[in-house]
Every structure is written in C-alpha cells, then in structure tokens.
Amino acid sequence: MRSTSKVKLIPLGIIIFLFLFAMLFPFLWIFITSFKTSGEIFGAGAFRVIPENPTIGNYTTVLFEKGILRAIFNSFIVATVTTIYVIIVATFCSYAISRFHFRGKAVLLGLVLAVSMFPQMIITGPIYNMFYKLDWLNSYFVVLPYSTITLPMAVWILVTHFNQIPLALEESATIDGASRIQTLTKIVFPLAAPGVFTTAIITFIAAWNEFLLTITLNSNSTYHTVPVAISFLRTQFSILWGEVAAATTIVTIPTLIIVLIFQKQIVSGLTSGGVKE
Amino acid sequence: MKQKLGFTGWLYIIPTLLLIGIFSLWPVFQSITYSLFDFKLNEQQKAGLFINERFNTSLFNETILYTEMFLEEDMTNISAVEDQQKVETFLHEINSIATPFSELQEVIKISSDEREQIELLHQNGTALIGHLNKTYTLTHAETLPLIMEDINNSIIPANFSGLEGYGNVFSDKRIFISFINTLIFTVVSVGLELLLGLFLALILNKAIFGQGFVRTTSLIPWAIPTAVAALMWGYLYDGSSGIVAHFFEALGLVEQSQNLLLSASGAMVSTILADVWKTTPYMALLLLAGLQNIPASLYEAASIDGASKVKSFFTITLPLLKTSILVALLFRTLDAFRVFDLIYVLTGGGPGGATETMSIYAYKLMFGQTDFGYGSVVVMVMFVCVAIIAIIFVRLLGTNLLDRN
Numbered sequence: 001m002r003s004t005s006k007v008k009l010i011p012l013g014i015i016i017f018l019f020l021f022a023m024l025f026p027f028l029w030i031f032i033t034s035f036k037t038s039g040e041i042f043g044a045g046a047f048r049v050i051p052e053n054p055t056i057g058n059y060t061t062v063l064f065e066k067g068i069l070r071a072i073f074n075s076f077i078v079a080t081v082t083t084i085y086v087i088i089v090a091t092f093c094s095y096a097i098s099r100f101h102f103r104g105k106a107v108l109l110g111l112v113l114a115v116s117m118f119p120q121m122i123i124t125g126p127i128y129n130m131f132y133k134l135d136w137l138n139s140y141f142v143v144l145p146y147s148t149i150t151l152p153m154a155v156w157i158l159v160t161h162f163n164q165i166p167l168a169l170e171e172s173a174t175i176d177g178a179s180r181i182q183t184l185t186k187i188v189f190p191l192a193a194p195g196v197f198t199t200a201i202i203t204f205i206a207a208w209n210e211f212l213l214t215i216t217l218n219s220n221s222t223y224h225t226v227p228v229a230i231s232f233l234r235t236q237f238s239i240l241w242g243e244v245a246a247a248t249t250i251v252t253i254p255t256l257i258i259v260l261i262f263q264k265q266i267v268s269g270l271t272s273g274g275v276k277e
Numbered sequence: 278m279k280q281k282l283g284f285t286g287w288l289y290i291i292p293t294l295l296l297i298g299i300f301s302l303w304p305v306f307q308s309i310t311y312s313l314f315d316f317k318l319n320e321q322q323k324a325g326l327f328i329n330e331r332f333n334t335s336l337f338n339e340t341i342l343y344t345e346m347f348l349e350e351d352m353t354n355i356s357a358v359e360d361q362q363k364v365e366t367f368l369h370e371i372n373s374i375a376t377p378f379s380e381l382q383e384v385i386k387i388s389s390d391e392r393e394q395i396e397l398l399h400q401n402g403t404a405l406i407g408h409l410n411k412t413y414t415l416t417h418a419e420t421l422p423l424i425m426e427d428i429n430n431s432i433i434p435a436n437f438s439g440l441e442g443y444g445n446v447f448s449d450k451r452i453f454i455s456f457i458n459t460l461i462f463t464v465v466s467v468g469l470e471l472l473l474g475l476f477l478a479l480i481l482n483k484a485i486f487g488q489g490f491v492r493t494t495s496l497i498p499w500a501i502p503t504a505v506a507a508l509m510w511g512y513l514y515d516g517s518s519g520i521v522a523h524f525f526e527a528l529g530l531v532e533q534s535q536n537l538l539l540s541a542s543g544a545m546v547s548t549i550l551a552d553v554w555k556t557t558p559y560m561a562l563l564l565l566a567g568l569q570n571i572p573a574s575l576y577e578a579a580s581i582d583g584a585s586k587v588k589s590f591f592t593i594t595l596p597l598l599k600t601s602i603l604v605a606l607l608f609r610t611l612d613a614f615r616v617f618d619l620i621y622v623l624t625g626g627g628p629g630g631a632t633e634t635m636s637i638y639a640y641k642l643m644f645g646q647t648d649f650g651y652g653s654v655v656v657m658v659m660f661v662c663v664a665i666i667a668i669i670f671v672r673l674l675g676t677n678l679l680d681r682n
Contacts, residue, residue: 015480016487023494023558026509029520033512041518093293100286108290115301117667119615121639122656123300125649126307147296155293180285209502211618216644227504231622234508241512248509252501259496266496270559271566 034058034245041241058246068247071229075208078225082146082207086154087200094158116152120212123148131217138220145213150203157269161195198269201262226251311653315436318647327435334381337431341375343424347417354413367405374398399428442654452655454630455638462634463613466552470609474560482568495558507622510551514538541631544624548632552619560605567601607670611663635659
C-alpha cells in the first residue's frame with residue numbers, strides 16, 4: 001500500500017493550484033478586460049481587477065459591426081461539413097484496414113502517417129493555384145483540402161478503435177446467416193459508435209481551429225472562419241483590446257461547451273490515437 | 278481469420294485514397310515541380326511553368342500593327358526607290374508571318390520553325406530600321422527600334438531553372454536565420470513542455486482529488502484555436518496595457534514592458550512561453566495516460582526490495598513511459614517545427630525577422646511576394662527537415678508505431 005500523508009498533500013495542492021491558475025488566468029483576464037472601456041484599458045485602470053465603468057459596448061461592437069457572428073456561422077458550417085464527410089470516409093477506410101488482408105496495407109498506413117506529418121505549407125501553394133483555376137477561391141470548397149489535416153488523424157484513431165472490437169462477433173453473425181451489410185449495420189457500427197463519435201469531436205475541433213488554408217484560400221471576409229476573423233482584429237491600424245477581448249470571449253464559448261460536454265471522449269481520443277493537435 | 282479484400286473492400290478504401298491523392302500527394306509533387314521553376318505569379322513572363330518557350334500572340338499582334346502603321350507613315354520620308362522596295366518586302370514578310378496568329382490573343386506554344394521565322398523577322402527588321410535611320414530622318418526614329426525589340430519580347434523564355442533555387446539556399450541568409458529560429462523555438466518549447474508535462478503528470482497521478490477538474494481545465498488551452506490564443510497573449514504581452522509584460526517588468530526580467538515584443542530575445546521568449554502555455558497541459562494528459570497504464574504492483578515490489586522513490590522513477594517509470602514520451606515528442610516536435618498560426622498572429626515574424634520561422638518565411642515568399650518558385654524551395658527544405666525528424670523518432674520507437682495490426 002502506498003499512503004500519502006496529509007503533510008505531503010499540501011505542496012501537491014499548491015503546485016496543482018499554481019498550474020490551474022496559470023491555465024485559467026489569461027481567460028479570466030480577457031474576460032475582465034472585455035467589460036472595460038478603451039479609456040480604462042489604455043489608461044491607469046489597465047491593471048484594475050474590477051472594471052470601473054463596466055460596459056457591454058465591446059460586445060455589441062464586435063457582434064454587430066465586426067462580423068464575428070458571421071465568422072462563427074462560417075466556422076460552424078466548415079467544421080460540420082468537414083467532420084461529416086471525413087468521418088464517413090475514414091470509418092470505411094479504417095474498417096477495411098482493421099478487418100481485411102490486402103497488399104499494400106502497410107504502405108497505406110505509412111502514407112496516412114506520413115501525410116499527418118507533412119508541413120501544411122507544402123500543399124498550400126499548389127492548392128491555391130488549383131482553387132484559382134477552378135474558381136473555388138472564396139467559397140466553402142475549402143473543406144476539401146481540410147482533409148489533409150483531419151483525414152489521416154481520423155483514420156489513425158479509428159483503426160485503433162476497430163482493432164479493439166473483437167472479430168469473433170462479426171464471425172458469429174456471418175455464421176448465423178447475416179449478410180455483409182447486416183453485419184456492418186447491426187454489429188459493427190453500434191459497437192464502433194463510441195469510437196466514431198470520439199473521432200468526430202477531435203476532427204471537429206481540428207477543423208474549427210484551422211487557420212492557414214482559410215487565410216490563403218478565402219481572403220474575402222464573407223468566408224472568414226473564427227481564427228482568421230480574430231487574427232484580422234489584430235492587424236488593423238489600432239488594436240482595440242476591449243474588442244479583441246470581447247471577441248475572444250465570444251469565440252471561446254463554443255469550444256468551452258464542447259470541452260465540458262465531451263471531455264471524456266476527447267481524452268480517450270487523444271490518448272488512444274497518440275494524435276497530434 | 279481476416280478476409281481478403283475483394284472488390285467491395287476496395288470501395289471502402291478508394292474515397293480515402295482519392296482525397297489523400299488529390300489534396301495531399303498531388304500538391305506535394307506539384308510543390309517539388311514549383312521548386313524547379315522561376316515561378317512568380319505577378320510577372321507575366323513567369324506566371325506559369327514553362328519548360329518550353331511560349332509565344333505571346335496579343336503582344337505580337339499589337340507590335341505588328343504599330344510596325345505596319347509607322348513604316349507606312351514614314352514611307353514619305355524615304356526617297357530612294359530601292360529602299361522603298363525593301364520596306365515593301367519587309368511589310369510583305371511581316372504580313373505572311375503574322376496572318377496565322379492574327380486571330381489569337383493568348384499565350385501559345387510555337388514550333389521551332391515558327392520561332393526561327395519570328396527571330397529572323399526581328400533581325401531583318403532591326404537591320405532595316407538601322408539602315409533607314411542612318412540614311413533618312415524618320416518621324417518614328419526613336420520608337421521603331423523599340424517596337425522591333427517587342428517582336429522578340431513576344432517570345433516568352435522558358436522559366437525552368439532546375440536546381441538553381443536550391444543553390445540559392447546556400448547564399449540566402451534569411452533562410453538560415455529562419456532555420457535557426459525554427460530550431461530554437463522547437464527545441465526550447467518542446468523541451469520545456471516535456472519537462473513540465475512530465476512533472477505535472479507525475480503530480481496528477483498522485484493526486485487523490487481534483488483529477489477530473491484539472492483534466493477538464495487542461496483541455497481548454499489545447500482546444501481553443503491557436504490564433505485566438507496568440508491574440509490573447511498578444512494582449513497580455515502588450516507594452517502599455519499587458520499585465521504579463523507589466524509583471525515581467527516588475528520582476529526585472531525586462532527593463533521596460535514596452536520592449537518585451539520589440540526586442541529579438543523578448544519576442545522569441547514570449548512566443549515560446551505562449552506555446553508552452555497552450556500545449557503543456559496536452560502533453561501532461563498524454564503522459565498521465567501512459568503513467569496510469571503502469572501497474573502499481575511494480576512500485577510495491579520495488580519498495581519492498583528497498584528501492585528509493587528516485588530509483589524506482591528511473592528504473593520503472595521512465596522505461597515504461599518511453600513509448601508514450603516518444604510518441605508525444607514526435608508529434609509535438611513536428612508541430613513545433615511547422616509552427617505558423619501562433620507566430621503569424623503574435624509577432625508576424627518580427628521584430629526584424631527575430632521570430633521568423635521557415636513556415637512564415639515560405640508564406641511571405643509565396644503569398645506576399647508571389648514567388649512560388651523560391652517559396653517552394655524553402656518548403657522543400659522544411660519538408661526534408663521534417664522527414665529527418667520523423668525518421669529519427671520512428672527508428673527510436675522501433676515497430677511500436679505501426680504494430681497496431
């Protein structure tokens with residue numbers, strides 16, 4: 001038996017508290033700033049913990065004038081579409097990798113792994129020219145090259161999940177006379193559902209956070225996603241930190257909700273696949 | 278028994294192969310191709326990949342139009358019948374060569390015969406104009422020679438430069454600096470993340486309470502978009518209103534808070550710190566999962582045998598955690614090496630290129646200066662570095678990474 005005495009718990013507690021403080025402080029400070037007036041942020045009140053004249057002006061400006069709602073809408077469309085098609089495609093591929101023998105399987109897995117290691121910059125130039133020729137710049141077609149970031153990761157996590165489902169279940173279903181489609185829909189998919197769901201959430205977050213492809217392919221602000229729209233708040237002539245803080249607070253909310261609801265799935269997805277960001 | 282993959286089996290795989298083929302592999306080969314050309318989108322003569330010479334018909338037609346017009350106007354200044362005939366012959370020659378192209382406007386391929394004809398036309402024209410200019414006073418004495426040059430300019434030279442771009446790498450200081458910056462950023466940030474992450478994972482593994490809460494909290498910095506985190510830190514580091522910059526000044530780490538993002542070392546440290554903030558919790562989670570897979574009985578046996586805690590850390594924990602650490606390190610190293618969003622939003626590569634990584638440099642070349650040729654060369658250098666890093670880690674991991682089948 002290992003026992004931890006109460007005296008030892010105190011330094012542990014302090015370290016954990018410091019860690020939590022470091023993680024949460026930036027959010028907390030941004031939240032406070034979002035209610036401050038410009039005068040307070042740039043004046044003597046910059047480091048005051050409680051705003052002197054609390055205002056929601058920053059929020060109304062960002063929401064109604066700076067197009068943050070539009071960006072959230074775009075991010076939602078782009079991330080949802082990416083998640084749906086990538087998960088469908090990756091589920092079938094992973095199932096085949098996990099269940100069948102075929103030549104070149106090691107090559108396929110190696111390829112998937114290699115693509116997930118590419119520097120993204122390598123595809124950006126050619127994809128830009130391709131989109132230019134197809135007249136796809138400034139459109140939602142940007143979800144297609146998103147597959148470079150999300151598909152290898154999804155296949156990688158899903159193969160792990162399928163490998164954990166015992167083959168014997170499918171074999172007995174086949175012996176009992178179930179067709180291939182029946183086996184898939186009645187046995188495999190229900191069992192794989194939790195894993196697929198986990199992968200979907202990770203894919204959604206990755207697509208939501210994508211930056212480079214959107215900023216190069218969709219220069220028109222009508223198609224800006226959250227990360228890109230946020231980055232443009234910075235490159236304006238003057239940086240209005242109050243608005244930046246309000247925008248940051250708003251766009252953190254969707255992520256926060258996803259993390260709070262699906263934390264178990266996210267942790268299991270991250271640890272089982274050994275995935276990257 | 279696993280089955281063989283039949284026709285329907287291939288249907289499962291084909292969509293993945295198509296997507297990876299079109300949006301990942303084809304662009305890679307395309308980038309390799311770009312790197313062999315002097316490919317600049319904003320220069321008309323270089324805005325494509327031209328292995329062979331091409332012919333700009335619209336420029337040629339325009340030139341011909343002016344040549345004919347000006348020469349006919351100048352006919353009155355030419356007195357000798359012999360010279361008038363020469364001009365007539367030349368105009369006739371122009372006409373016969375230009376007619377096949379007269380309806381065209383785009384850039385086309387031409388045969389070597391046609392090319393020789395056009396070059397001959399240029400030579401004859403230059404000689405004729407030279408002769409006329411010596412003998413007579415022409416109205417268009419200055420413009421005509423220039424127009425003759427445009428006949429030659431309609432032939433677009435090939436912009437295939439082969440390995441020249443790669444040769445330029447060695448004389449380009451900026452790529453060297455960006456490589457060093459990338460290396461510093463990667464080694465320091467990943468190193469700190471590993472140490473802090475391991476430390477946190479060990480503590481969390483011991484903690485009886487609060488694990489769930491800490492886990493949830495740790496996910497938030499990882500889950501928010503990097504661009505958002507970068508902007509948030511941009512505010513915290515801000516010279517006049519940034520609380521972290523202010524705090525550093527109070528600690529005496531920087532002389533003046535205004536200098537934090539304006540000095541080379543300050544900007545680099547700030548960027549690294551923001552990255553450590555964002556990814557240490559993620560690292561800790563990965564390592565915590567690894568730690569929880571180590572059976573407690575091993576530690577009990579070790580303590581019965583009289584091993585100290587430190588000794589059991591080095592003989593049990595580290596060896597059994599090796600795979601988790603290497604996998605986490607592999608992905609973090611690659612991510613750090615291609616860092617883009619964080620630096621693009623936080624410092625933009627500044628001040629004066631002090632935080633310019635290879636991704637940022639390549640991006641500026643391609644989308645700032647539209648120099649896709651040399652930009653792709655920089656990307657290829659990055660690609661080789663990434664491949665080397667990956668190979669080293671995969672070797673260290675042995676078969677662990679691909680043994681899931």
